[in-house]
Amino acid sequence: MTSNSTPTGNTHGSGLNAVVKATGGIPLNGRVPVQGSKNIALHLYAAALLADAPVVLAGAPDILDTDVCARILTATGTPARFWGGRLSITPATALTPVIDPLLGGRVRTTAVLAAAVLARAGQVTFPAPGGDAFCQRRIDRHLAAMRAAGAEVTGDGHLIRAVCARGGVRPFHVDVATPYGPSLGATVTAMLLAARANGTSLITNPSIEPEVTETARFLAQLGITVAFDGTGLYVAGSDRTGGGTFAVAADRIEAATLIMAAAATGGRVQLDGVTTSALPEGLLQTLGAAGVHLADEPSGLVASVPGDLQAVRVATGPHPGLPTDTAPQLAALLTQARGGSAVDERVYPRRDTHAAGLRRFGADVHATGTTVHVRGPASLRAAHVEGGDIRAVTALLIAALAAHGTSTIAGMYHLRRGYGSLPAKLAALGADITIHDVEAA
Numbered sequence: 001m002t003s004n005s006t007p008t009g010n011t012h013g014s015g016l017n018a019v020v021k022a023t024g025g026i027p028l029n030g031r032v033p034v035q036g037s038k039n040i041a042l043h044l045y046a047a048a049l050l051a052d053a054p055v056v057l058a059g060a061p062d063i064l065d066t067d068v069c070a071r072i073l074t075a076t077g078t079p080a081r082f083w084g085g086r087l088s089i090t091p092a093t094a095l096t097p098v099i100d101p102l103l104g105g106r107v108r109t110t111a112v113l114a115a116a117v118l119a120r121a122g123q124v125t126f127p128a129p130g131g132d133a134f135c136q137r138r139i140d141r142h143l144a145a146m147r148a149a150g151a152e153v154t155g156d157g158h159l160i161r162a163v164c165a166r167g168g169v170r171p172f173h174v175d176v177a178t179p180y181g182p183s184l185g186a187t188v189t190a191m192l193l194a195a196r197a198n199g200t201s202l203i204t205n206p207s208i209e210p211e212v213t214e215t216a217r218f219l220a221q222l223g224i225t226v227a228f229d230g231t232g233l234y235v236a237g238s239d240r241t242g243g244g245t246f247a248v249a250a251d252r253i254e255a256a257t258l259i260m261a262a263a264a265t266g267g268r269v270q271l272d273g274v275t276t277s278a279l280p281e282g283l284l285q286t287l288g289a290a291g292v293h294l295a296d297e298p299s300g301l302v303a304s305v306p307g308d309l310q311a312v313r314v315a316t317g318p319h320p321g322l323p324t325d326t327a328p329q330l331a332a333l334l335t336q337a338r339g340g341s342a343v344d345e346r347v348y349p350r351r352d353t354h355a356a357g358l359r360r361f362g363a364d365v366h367a368t369g370t371t372v373h374v375r376g377p378a379s380l381r382a383a384h385v386e387g388g389d390i391r392a393v394t395a396l397l398i399a400a401l402a403a404h405g406t407s408t409i410a411g412m413y414h415l416r417r418g419y420g421s422l423p424a425k426l427a428a429l430g431a432d433i434t435i436h437d438v439e440a441a
């Protein structure tokens, strides 16, 4: 193997088999902006398929998932173009009711995108969802919503077809509870189906994640009323919608990643474009218990570690609980905390691909059942590792920043799916971090 160093600038500047090289031991210090939320944007890209007028999603993150979704939309006949942090979407004149099987297999919102096409065209063919492969991505509640909306759903598990009778989707009631809590994705799927049904639909046990509430705000801008009460979520559909510009909210998971990276190095960072109100209660409580201090200052959110980091025993859960998407980074942070920590994963039972990677740095980490146990503080040493999914890669990056010596982390494809410029932001905070293109010798 040979390697060429490239600037850390935007991570898009180098190939997908590039590696990140980081020399740890430097407390992160400084100020960086937070990108638009990957997970909110993914749902807005699907919702934009419902618009009858052009839509601009301002602050869309510059990530691979944005590119893949823009190509999925364009392939349906709905031109979508990403430029300068904005995704511009022009309504289809003739909608092709297919989610491209290859592209659809690369993002996890495939069924949500399909629901929007079904709502508009009365039929759709789509593949099983993609996204991180740390566990099976079940979609039975999505299919239940499609059936409740009047579609006949058939398929072999790889390619699914949903077809409504003449007249298209109809108002419905669906329950989106799963054994793991409310399904975020199925809540949005049901909302998008209901948005085009002629009447009011009811979604019981809905998720209340910002992905849902931001999609509801966007639908309201299109002219579709979404109301919550103790029974569920009511959507009053319409066969005619508007468009306009909508701002993608800040990425609370990128914010959490930067906070944990700073805390693991004993640093202090200011994050522009986000306040503590954007962080779920479960995350705020966990960071507070671990000894991370967060303050809203006029210019942004400031994170620091006034004393020693402390062990915590926590569980992930549906919003406003501790987000599953922060558990790997939290495990990396806890390698620097005093005592025995436990992070129980209750949304995806075996989301623990980061545990083995963290051990390569000399961390005392092991997974038992659904729980990742961490004992600290550990004096980490540099390692050469590969992350297998988005947040696993960032957990390994955090470990590298806290370790003695120079580490290499592979898994750039996963990093780029979710982070537009994380290595550049870490470098701006003082980290010794570079990206190296790796070529076969």
Ligand SMILES: CC(=O)N[C@H]1[C@@H](OP(=O)(O)OP(=O)(O)OC[C@H]2O[C@@H](n3ccc(=O)[nH]c3=O)[C@H](O)[C@@H]2O)O[C@H](CO)[C@@H](O)[C@@H]1O
Pocket (backbone or CB within 6 Å): 039, 108, 136, 137, 138, 139, 140, 141, 142, 178, 179, 180, 181, 182, 183, 184, 185, 186, 207, 209, 317, 318, 319, 323, 324, 325, 347, 348, 349
């Ligand atoms: C509630 C929750 O924390 N959702 C997370 C989930 O959203 P995402 O929308 O991808 O997944 P869901 O919320 O639908 O899934 C939550 C759980 O329910 C199961 N399930 C889901 C749909 C279904 O029809 N049947 C079923 O059994 C899933 O397998 C999973 O164990 O992953 C995203 C990426 O990590 C996170 O950003 C979300 O915060």
Ligand SMILES: C=C(OP(=O)(O)O)C(=O)O
Pocket (backbone or CB within 6 Å): 038, 039, 107, 108, 130, 131, 132, 133, 325, 390, 391, 418
């Ligand atoms: C798992 C995640 O995303 P995806 O489902 O898109 O892989 C994530 O955002 O942490």
